[in-house]
Amino acid sequence: MFSNLEFFLIEALRSFRRGALMSLVAIATISVSLVIFGLFLLLVINLGNIVGTVSSRMDIAAYVEKDISLEEAGELQLKLGKLPGVEKVEFISKTEAWRNFKQEFGTKLELDDIMTSNPLPHTFSVKVRTPDLLPAVAKQVSNFQLIDEVRYSGKFIDQIRTLVDAVRLGGAALVVLISFATLLIVVNTIRLTVLARETDISIMKLVGATDTFIKWPFIIEGVILGVLGGLVSFIVLKFSYDAIILRVAAALPFLPLVADQRLLAVIHLVMIVGGTALGMLGAYISVSRVLKSEV
Amino acid sequence: MIELVNVSKSFSNGVDVLFNISLNIGKEEFVFIVGPSGAGKTTMMKLLYREEMPSSGKVIVDRVNVAELDYKQVPYLRRNIGVVFQDYKLLPKRTVLENVAFALRVTGAPRSTIRRKVMQALELVGMLRRVNAFPDELSGGEKQRACIARAIVNNPPILLADEPTGNLDPTTSWDIIQLLDKINRRNTTVLVATHNKSIVDSMKRRVVALENGRIVRDQLLGGYGV
Numbered sequence: 001m002f003s004n005l006e007f008f009l010i011e012a013l014r015s016f017r018r019g020a021l022m023s024l025v026a027i028a029t030i031s032v033s034l035v036i037f038g039l040f041l042l043l044v045i046n047l048g049n050i051v052g053t054v055s056s057r058m059d060i061a062a063y064v065e066k067d068i069s070l071e072e073a074g075e076l077q078l079k080l081g082k083l084p085g086v087e088k089v090e091f092i093s094k095t096e097a098w099r100n101f102k103q104e105f106g107t108k109l110e111l112d113d114i115m116t117s118n119p120l121p122h123t124f125s126v127k128v129r130t131p132d133l134l135p136a137v138a139k140q141v142s143n144f145q146l147i148d149e150v151r152y153s154g155k156f157i158d159q160i161r162t163l164v165d166a167v168r169l170g171g172a173a174l175v176v177l178i179s180f181a182t183l184l185i186v187v188n189t190i191r192l193t194v195l196a197r198e199t200d201i202s203i204m205k206l207v208g209a210t211d212t213f214i215k216w217p218f219i220i221e222g223v224i225l226g227v228l229g230g231l232v233s234f235i236v237l238k239f240s241y242d243a244i245i246l247r248v249a250a251a252l253p254f255l256p257l258v259a260d261q262r263l264l265a266v267i268h269l270v271m272i273v274g275g276t277a278l279g280m281l282g283a284y285i286s287v288s289r290v291l292k293s294e295v
Numbered sequence: 296m297i298e299l300v301n302v303s304k305s306f307s308n309g310v311d312v313l314f315n316i317s318l319n320i321g322k323e324e325f326v327f328i329v330g331p332s333g334a335g336k337t338t339m340m341k342l343l344y345r346e347e348m349p350s351s352g353k354v355i356v357d358r359v360n361v362a363e364l365d366y367k368q369v370p371y372l373r374r375n376i377g378v379v380f381q382d383y384k385l386l387p388k389r390t391v392l393e394n395v396a397f398a399l400r401v402t403g404a405p406r407s408t409i410r411r412k413v414m415q416a417l418e419l420v421g422m423l424r425r426v427n428a429f430p431d432e433l434s435g436g437e438k439q440r441a442c443i444a445r446a447i448v449n450n451p452p453i454l455l456a457d458e459p460t461g462n463l464d465p466t467t468s469w470d471i472i473q474l475l476d477k478i479n480r481r482n483t484t485v486l487v488a489t490h491n492k493s494i495v496d497s498m499k500r501r502v503v504a505l506e507n508g509r510i511v512r513d514q515l516l517g518g519y520g521v
């Protein structure tokens with residue numbers, strides 16, 4: 001096997017060069033499908049990440065429009081804290097809320113010029129023990145006289161979850177479809193190079209070459225195509241995702257995009273390995289099919 | 296060494312080529328297979344290295360019924376049968392050296408062995424000067440020699456030569472036959488399919504005559520005609 005490795009490599013490169021144009025087509029196809037695959041993977045991961053971040057906020061915001069005294073507020077805070085399922089209640093006075101808001105957005109807007117009075121209500125932030133308690137607790141909180149409005153992100157989370165599930169499912173289906181299409185193209189590309197060498201193959205068989213021996217150079221050729229396709233897609237995806245992250249961070253800074261380098265490295269690795277596997281499998285299938293038709 | 300028992304061959308398109316052939320060829324024999332074009336000489340040889348399967352009967356090579364051989368074993372059968380093809384079948388984009396080396400390479404022989412044996416084979420057929428030529432740069436006789444070198448390079452016990460003097464002038468034909476004779480003397484069973492009357496007549500070897508797919512004569516020390 002190892003004494004043949006050099007020979008197989010030379011053969012593979014020879015065939016690769018001979019069908020340079022088709023090889024480029026195959027590489028391009030592999031990389032395009034891998035890029036689409038990678039983008040979907042990133043989309044799904046990011047949506048999952050957003051859901052995770054949002055749903056970890058297990059709190060209800062209860063607003064009080066009326067001006068209330070600190071004593072009244074403290075009393076209400078205690079009562080809310082005694083509700084079943086509630087873990088903690090925090091009181092944010094309207095003045096405090098206004099200050100926070102200005103701190104967060106004030107650099108962009110001269111808020112005090114636009115607003116003469118504080119438009120924000122007093123807020124009680126009610127933290128529950130588990131997310132599924134949110135609706136029940138919210139209902140009880142809204143029953144209090146002083147409370148004007150209750151908000152929590154449950155509905156939003158449910159919607160995102162449904163969306164993520166749909167994207168995940170659709171993405172998986174698309175990835176399977178694309179991989180299959182890529183495989184077909186690789187099979188046919190390499191089949192052309194195999195068919196171009198059909199005479200050679202029949203002679204090899206006549207002088208006693210085993211099918212395995214004949215297959216190796218083609219499989220190596222497939223691996224070369226796959227690795228190159230994987231590398232191209234890796235580069236394309238890396239640069240486009242980096243650009244996306246930058247844009248998104250500038251435009252929607254609160255959106256928690258995944259930028260964990262280790263996770264991204266894993267995705268890139270998956271793409272290169274995927275490309276290699278596609279190339280190898282495609283080559284294997286096409287050369288096996290041609291070999292079967294030879295005596 | 297080679298035994299055909301009631302072998303018939305029809306092609307899938309319905310053409311009947313061989314009828315009930317029985318033949319026994321011993322170790323290290325030299326046999327001419329003669330007969331008019333279309334008699335079935337090439338087909339008979341193809342049965343031996345399983346390029347074709349018999350429709351019925353047994354094809355025994357070295358005690359093994361080739362017709363029942365497992366697909367995976369076929370390459371090993373072929374390594375034991377050197378074939379000089381009627382149409383040479385040299386790999387067009389490879390030099391003489393590479394072509395001959397190829398038959399050894401497929402066996403997984405180490406590189407040093409390959410080099411030594413290839414050179415020996417090329418020397419035997421007198422092709423050392425043309426090692427780096429490509430097949431389409433060779434004359435008919437040179438192609439024939441390259442082909443013989445490839446067929447014998449791993450010392451197979453059996454050598455089949457199909458029309459090895461096909462397009463050659465008498466002198467070159469004679470050289471080629473002398474070469475095959477020399478190989479036969481090195482303990483190789485040699486089968487030669489040919490139309491070449493003068494060669495068959497002067498060699499005085501065993502002659503098997505085929506006509507319309509039947510053996511019409513099997514004669515030791517025979518000639519081309521009766």
Ligand SMILES: Nc1ncnc2c1ncn2[C@@H]1O[C@H](COP(=O)(O)OP(=O)(O)OP(=O)(O)O)[C@@H](O)[C@H]1O
Pocket residue numbers: 306307308310312330331332333334335336337338339381458
């Ligand atoms: N693959 C095939 N399919 C159908 N018929 C075939 C096939 N191969 C050979 N034949 C037919 O079988 C017959 C014998 O062919 P074969 O090549 O064995 O003859 P031959 O004796 O070698 O002739 P020649 O001296 O011209 O080489 C011919 O009639 C030929 O047309």
Ligand SMILES: [Mg+2]
Pocket residue numbers: 336337338381457458
């Ligand atoms: Mg013939």
